[in-house]
Amino acid sequence: MKRKLSNQFLRNFLVIFLLTILATALAFVLLSFASGLISGSLAKNQYPASAIIKKDYRQIDASAIVQSGGGVQVVDKEYRVVYSSGLDTIGKDRLTAEEFTTFLTESKSKPYHYDILYQPEGEFWLIVTFPTSIRLNFSLVYNKEAAAGDFMRAGWVITFVVLSYILLLGLFAFIYSRVTAASITVPLKKLCYGTKLLREGDYSARVDLRLRNEFAELQNTFNEMAARIEQEITLRKKSEEDRRRLILDISHDLKNPMASIQGYTELLMRKKGMTEPEGEEYLKVILNNSKRANRLLTELFELSQIDSPEFSLKLIKTDICEYIRQICGELVPQLEREGFRYEFDIMEESVFTLLDTNRFSRIIQNLANNVMQYNPQGTLVAVSLTVQNNQVVIDFSDDGIGIPAHLAVNIFNPFVRVDDSRNSKTGGSGLGLSIAKKIAEAHGGDLTLHPNENKGSTFRITIPVI
Ligand code: ADP
Numbered sequence: 001m002k003r004k005l006s007n008q009f010l011r012n013f014l015v016i017f018l019l020t021i022l023a024t025a026l027a028f029v030l031l032s033f034a035s036g037l038i039s040g041s042l043a044k045n046q047y048p049a050s051a052i053i054k055k056d057y058r059q060i061d062a063s064a065i066v067q068s069g070g071g072v073q074v075v076d077k078e079y080r081v082v083y084s085s086g087l088d089t090i091g092k093d094r095l096t097a098e099e100f101t102t103f104l105t106e107s108k109s110k111p112y113h114y115d116i117l118y119q120p121e122g123e124f125w126l127i128v129t130f131p132t133s134i135r136l137n138f139s140l141v142y143n144k145e146a147a148a149g150d151f152m153r154a155g156w157v158i159t160f161v162v163l164s165y166i167l168l169l170g171l172f173a174f175i176y177s178r179v180t181a182a183s184i185t186v187p188l189k190k191l192c193y194g195t196k197l198l199r200e201g202d203y204s205a206r207v208d209l210r211l212r213n214e215f216a217e218l219q220n221t222f223n224e225m226a227a228r229i230e231q232e233i234t235l236r237k238k239s240e241e242d243r244r245r246l247i248l249d250i251s252h253d254l255k256n257p258m259a260s261i262q263g264y265t266e267l268l269m270r271k272k273g274m275t276e277p278e279g280e281e282y283l284k285v286i287l288n289n290s291k292r293a294n295r296l297l298t299e300l301f302e303l304s305q306i307d308s309p310e311f312s313l314k315l316i317k318t319d320i321c322e323y324i325r326q327i328c329g330e331l332v333p334q335l336e337r338e339g340f341r342y343e344f345d346i347m348e349e350s351v352f353t354l355l356d357t358n359r360f361s362r363i364i365q366n367l368a369n370n371v372m373q374y375n376p377q378g379t380l381v382a383v384s385l386t387v388q389n390n391q392v393v394i395d396f397s398d399d400g401i402g403i404p405a406h407l408a409v410n411i412f413n414p415f416v417r418v419d420d421s422r423n424s425k426t427g428g429s430g431l432g433l434s435i436a437k438k439i440a441e442a443h444g445g446d447l448t449l450h451p452n453e454n455k456g457s458t459f460r461i462t463i464p465v466i
Contacts, residue, residue, distance in 0.1 A: 005181060005184060005185055006177070006181035006182075006185060008181075009177045009178070009180055009184075010174065010177045010178075010181075013173040013174070013176060013177035013180075017169055017170055017173035021166060021169065042133075043068040043069065043070060043130055044070075044113040044115070044130040044132075046068070047065045047068065047070065047128060047130075048128065049115040049116065049117035049126045049127070050115075050117055052065070052072070052126070053117055053119055053126050054119075054122075055119065055121045055122050056122060057074040057082065057083050057119070057124050057126070060074070060126070062085040062086060065085075065086060065128060065130075066085055066086030066087075068130070069086075069087065069130065069131065070086055070087055070128060070129055070130040071084070071085060071086035071087025071129045072084070072085045072086060072126070072128055072129075073085075073088060073090055073127045073129070074124050074125070074126055074127070075090075075095070075100065075124060075125045075127065076123065076124045077123045077124070078094075079094060079095040079096065079097060079099070079100045080093065080094045080095075081093050081094065081095070082124070086129075087112075087129050087131065088129075089112055089129055090127075104116065111132050111135075112129050112130065112131055112132055113129070113130045113131075113132050113135075114127060114128070114129055115127075115128040116128075187215040187218075187219070190207050190209060191207055191209075191215075191218065191219065191222060193207075194206065194207040194222060194226070195222070198226055198229065203226060203229050203230035204226075204230060205226055206226060206227075207219045207222055207223060246414055246415070249414065249415035250296075250300065250415075253296055253429065254293055254296060254297075256289075257289035257290065257292045257293040258289075258293060260285060260286075260289045261286050261289045261290055261293070264282045264283075264285050264286045264289075265286060267282060268282050268283070268286075295428070295429060296429045296431075299429050299431040299432070299435060300429075300431065302435055303414060303434060303435050303438070306435065306438045307438070311442070313356035313359060313443065314356045314358075315354040315355065315356055315443075316355060316356070317352055318352065318353060318354070318355040318357060319350040319351065319352055320351050320352070320355065320385070320463070321346050321347050321348070321349065321350060321351050321385055322350065323355065323357060323360075324346055324364075324383070324385050324394060325344070325346050327361055327364050328342075328344045328346070328364075328383055331364075331368050331381075334368070334372070335372070335381060338372050338377065339377035339378060340371065340372060340378070340380070340381055341378060341379070341381070342380070342381045342382070342383075343380060343381070343382040343383075344382075344383050344384075345382070345383070345384040345385070346383070346384070346385045347385055347387070351385075351387055351465055352465065352466050353392055353443075353463050353464065354443070354444075354466055355443065355463075356439075356442075359439045359442070360439065360443065362435065362436065362439055363436040363439055363440060363447065363461060364383075366432040366433070366435070366436045367396045367436065367459050368381065369432070370432065370433075371398045371400060374400065374401060374418075375398055375400030375401055375456075376400065376401075379398050379399060379400040379456070380398060380399045380456075381396075381397075381398050382395070382396075382398070383395070383396055383397075390464065390465050391445070391462045391463065391464055391465065392462065392464075392465055393460060393461075393462055394460070394461040394462075394463075395450075395458050395460050396459045396460075396461065397452065397456060397458040397459075398456040399452070399454065399455050399456040400455070400456045400457070401455075401456070402451075402452060402455055402456050402457045403418055403449060403457045404418065405451055408448075408449045408450075408451065409449075411433055411449060412433050412434055412449075414431050414434045415429070415430040415431065416430055416433075417430040433447070440461055440463070443463050444463065444464050445461060445462040445463035445464060446460075446461075447459060447460070447461050448460050448462075
């Protein structure tokens with residue numbers, strides 16, 4: 001691709017190169033044509049020395065020349081300037097023969113036009129001078145009477161100069177075409193390389209062109225695209241990992257109760273001469289394990305329901321203070337029965353929020369069950385409700401065993417438990433807090449865990465005020 005593009009550039013520049021040579025030749029033709037056109041109107045051509053010369057130089061009328069910005073001098077045979085009017089480039093009254101010869105020979109290279117005529121009868125030179133406006137001293141002169149050797153030498157030199165000029169022009173065209181092509185092919189190459197890396201799965205690939213032109217825009221778009229792909233791939237990997245972990249955790253957590261149910265049922269069927277209390281003991285184990293499996297499946301179903309796109313809440317404008325007071329009231333008999341202390345601090349005013357009361361009660365119920373399940377009797381349960389920055393803040397605290405700080409975020413992930421032994425006696429499914437957090441989020445709020453200064457834990461539910 002690079003080669004094709006640079007060749008295209010070379011072809012374009014070769015066309016430019018040929019056009020330049022053509023334009024140069026045309027410029028010379030035009031110059032000589034234009035010079036011929038205007039020569040008649042130039043002052044130097046209007047007043048030649050031959051037009052004013054007289055036998056007696058005293059009769060020469062130089063007024064028109066002087067008026068046109070020129071000058072007239074007469075030099076006699078003794079090289080004395082015997083007459084001078086207007087522009088004088090000789091600058092002396094008398095010249096030596098050598099000075100006059102120098103003046104004559106150098107007159108062509110001076111920025112003046114000299115028309116010099118000798119009057120044999122009056123024995124004087126008439127010099128008409130005009131300042132030259134612009135003059136290009138270039139002319140190709142050909143004389144066939146010149147010596148053949150001279151002609152060859154001069155011809156070679158001219159051919160060499162012309163060829164060098166064309167070669168130089170060609171070389172410049174070639175170098176410039178490569179340089180210009182490189183300004184396109186180099187960034188293109190870098191972008192192609194970046195794209196190739198992306199295609200091969202290196203999503204950290206970025207392009208740095210150090211340019212400010214349209215390529216920089218392309219580079220930014222490429223980098224943004226790569227960053228987005230990288231982000232999405234990371235998210236996908238994470239969600240795949242989460243899914244894999246979830247399936248592993250589910251199968252792991254279901255395996256024990258199911259194996260136990262199967263084992264004890266087989267025992268009941270096969271064991272001969274079993275006593276009644278023994279049979280009842282086995283049935284109790286089967287019942288407990290099926291309850292555990294059932295709870296796990298129910299909670300899993302609830303979690304996947306909340307996660308599904310069809311999930312929606314039945315939101316009703318509710319006075320949350322009144323509602324929380326009512327829920328806390330319902331908790332009291334259970335707390336007292338289990339031997340837990342309690343403390344409620346709910347604002348007196350009415351604060352309205354949009355609530356799906358059935359779902360929302362699940363959060364409080366789960367938090368209360370956890371306190372009772374994981375903490376010793378006598379633990380204090382404190383519920384407070386305040387409004388901060390247009391948010392209702394419900395703090396659900398206990399002064400129990402607490403949750404390690406390093407689990408503050410992860411505890412809301414499915415199947416995460418402080419005691420991860422998956423012992424049926426100590427733990428539940430590890431799904432309760434995940435479900436509670438998702439319900440809070442679906443209400444536009446959140447459920448977070450905050451470390452308690454003394455001991456225990458504080459779960460904070462936030463929900464926007466309407
Ligand atoms: P589970 O069904 O196991 O109760 P949760 O998601 O509700 O699942 O709780 C996750 C874990 O967090 C529990 O297994 C428990 O170890 C811990 N936990 C939750 N609440 C408390 C609490 N108030 N005090 C101590 N530990 C708690």
